Amino acid sequence: MKSIVFTLLLISSISTMAQQKEKLPYSKVKQTNELVFISGQIGQDNRTGKLVDDSFEAEVNQVMKNIDQLLREQGLGFADLVNVTVYLKNMDNYPVTNKVYSSFFKEGFPARVCIAVADLPSKANIEIAAIALKKQYLTLENKEMVRQFLEVVRSGKHPDQAVKFMADTVLAHQMNAEEETAVKRTPQDYAAHIREFLALYGNFSFEITELIASDDKVYARWKQTGKHLGTIDGHPSTGKTLVEIASAVYRLEHGKIAEYWIQIDREGLGKQLEASR
Numbered sequence: 001m002k003s004i005v006f007t008l009l010l011i012s013s014i015s016t017m018a019q020q021k022e023k024l025p026y027s028k029v030k031q032t033n034e035l036v037f038i039s040g041q042i043g044q045d046n047r048t049g050k051l052v053d054d055s056f057e058a059e060v061n062q063v064m065k066n067i068d069q070l071l072r073e074q075g076l077g078f079a080d081l082v083n084v085t086v087y088l089k090n091m092d093n094y095p096v097t098n099k100v101y102s103s104f105f106k107e108g109f110p111a112r113v114c115i116a117v118a119d120l121p122s123k124a125n126i127e128i129a130a131i132a133l134k135k136q137y138l139t140l141e142n143k144e145m146v147r148q149f150l151e152v153v154r155s156g157k158h159p160d161q162a163v164k165f166m167a168d169t170v171l172a173h174q175m176n177a178e179e180e181t182a183v184k185r186t187p188q189d190y191a192a193h194i195r196e197f198l199a200l201y202g203n204f205s206f207e208i209t210e211l212i213a214s215d216d217k218v219y220a221r222w223k224q225t226g227k228h229l230g231t232i233d234g235h236p237s238t239g240k241t242l243v244e245i246a247s248a249v250y251r252l253e254h255g256k257i258a259e260y261w262i263q264i265d266r267e268g269l270g271k272q273l274e275a276s277r
Contacts, residue, residue, distance in 0.1 A: 036132040041066040042124035060100040081110040083131040142252045143213035155206035159194035162187035166257045173261040201226025221247040235273040
């Protein structure tokens, strides 16, 4: 009889512990308008509920898999992480941590801190918490970055501020029907390019007529209205009004323009130049 009572008490105790674990006072994932916070993950296999203890490397791998699953559930990936905190019981495991951790990233890493601790839940040897930036917010951020670039730099107002919006080297694709070309430009090159526009068209007006963003790319269309003040395609200055319609797709990387594809209504501009003779 005592044995039966003990068994029932043991089962009851285990059941109570399981319920307590299920009701731990935290959320695995919490969101704001811009960010996704992932609570500390240990190397627990979600299928078995047990800590992976084959090796420390296997434990780290399971931690990263758990983070991967939570990111995927939010429609995100490791590329969307902006900050990571690693907790290690033994700093001798730091090199192995870096080896496994790095294998989950294709390019670029988020900001990170690693902290040595005395103990971790479930006797785990490592725990990792992370913060991700929502893709839709990043898309909006990219759109706003391109808007500012066009209004501040491409408009001719402040060409030298190109360095704030462009990567150190930008690949520029000129999508002309007769011949597509691609050139590499620095922000300084681009600033000089805009100053050339100012010499040819004067202090032109610049209107953004379309701006659409998707992931890391932003499409823009604009209307530029200026005066024919310099020789353009062999046509000497007439002082008459010239209108240019153009569009471009900008690809952003780490918050700056890294590449763009531009198309200009060359035929329309040519007809205006011919008519001004």
